Amino acid sequence: MTQPRFDELIxxxxxxxxxxxxxxxxxxxxxxxxxxxxxxxxxxxxxxxxLEEAGxxxxxxxxxxxxxxxxxxxxxxxxxxxxxxxxxxxxxxxxADSEQALV
Amino acid sequence: MEHPVTxxxxxxxxxxxxxxRRHVIDEIDLPRWYWFGLALGWIALGVITDLHHPWLxxxxxxxxxxxxxxxxxxxxxxxHRSHRVSVRRELTGRQTARxxxxxxxxxxxxxxxxxxxxxxxxxxxxxxxxxxxVAVIIVLGGPQLLAAVRRRVARDVDAxx
Numbered sequence: 001m002t003q004p005r006f007d008e009l010i011x012x013x014x015x016x017x018x019x020x021x022x023x024x025x026x027x028x029x030x031x032x033x034x035x036x037x038x039x040x041x042x043x044x045x046x047x048x049x050x051l052e053e054a055g056x057x058x059x060x061x062x063x064x065x066x067x068x069x070x071x072x073x074x075x076x077x078x079x080x081x082x083x084x085x086x087x088x089x090x091x092x093x094x095x096a097d098s099e100q101a102l103v
Numbered sequence: 104m105e106h107p108v109t110x111x112x113x114x115x116x117x118x119x120x121x122x123x124r125r126h127v128i129d130e131i132d133l134p135r136w137y138w139f140g141l142a143l144g145w146i147a148l149g150v151i152t153d154l155h156h157p158w159l160x161x162x163x164x165x166x167x168x169x170x171x172x173x174x175x176x177x178x179x180x181x182x183h184r185s186h187r188v189s190v191r192r193e194l195t196g197r198q199t200a201r202x203x204x205x206x207x208x209x210x211x212x213x214x215x216x217x218x219x220x221x222x223x224x225x226x227x228x229x230x231x232x233x234x235x236x237v238a239v240i241i242v243l244g245g246p247q248l249l250a251a252v253r254r255r256v257a258r259d260v261d262a263x264x
Contacts, residue, residue, distance in 0.1 A: 018123070021126050028127070028189075029186075090117065095110075
């Protein structure tokens with residue numbers, strides 16, 4: 001069972017979408033993430049750098065079709081942080097719902 | 104207990120998580136070439152069978168099976184429609200591969216049954232006719248099957264949330 005743990009680093013909306021996308025994938029290419037989340041190159045690079053510095057994301061540069069691609073994957077630490085954050089969010093919602101049920 | 108965000112903010116964040124996941128769920132699919140290749144192979148096998156050379160039919164069937172069993176394991180899990188993202192196995196489970204391969208087996212029975220029925224009716228080239236019919240089902244129904252898988256995965260994620 002995942003321990004709820006609110007993560008300030010993941011919580012901002014853009015970063016949360018990015019981490020949720022990566023959590024559903026083994027890896028995703030930079031261009032794919034940029035298109036799906038409708039971000040600019042620089043905005044996405046900045047978000048990925050922040051997550052990489054925290055040890056949540058790994059950046060790989062494999063070569064495919066003679067072109068170097070950039071792809072990102074969540075590290076085990078990043079996956080654990082994301083799962084804990086989602087559990088914390090659900091806990092907050094569940095607590096509010098049960099309080100409302102008592103009223 | 105003091106929460107870092109309000110319940111409404113937490114709900115909005117969970118919606119954001121859901122949207123982030125759906126970008127990847129939408130990628131669960133098989134490459135289009137798989138369906139077209141399967142359909143063309145099916146028709147070719149039907150035409151060869153109608154030539155009434157048992158050794159040729161047996162060789163073609165073996166070749167069809169060998170090519171399919173080489174190609175299918177790489178694509179039928181629905182996780183690698185494109186080279187841009189790899190969908191996590193936990194999301195698709197084994198159900199996608201089972202559905203696709205089960206569908207192929209079921210269509211094999213449809214082909215045999217349809218061919219026997221047409222043959223009994225005195226039709227010319229009964230296997231070819233049935234194979235073309237099945238090929239149309241493959242090309243039109245295959246993507247629909249994967250669309251149903253995506254809906255199921257999205258439902259499971261919602262239920263999990």
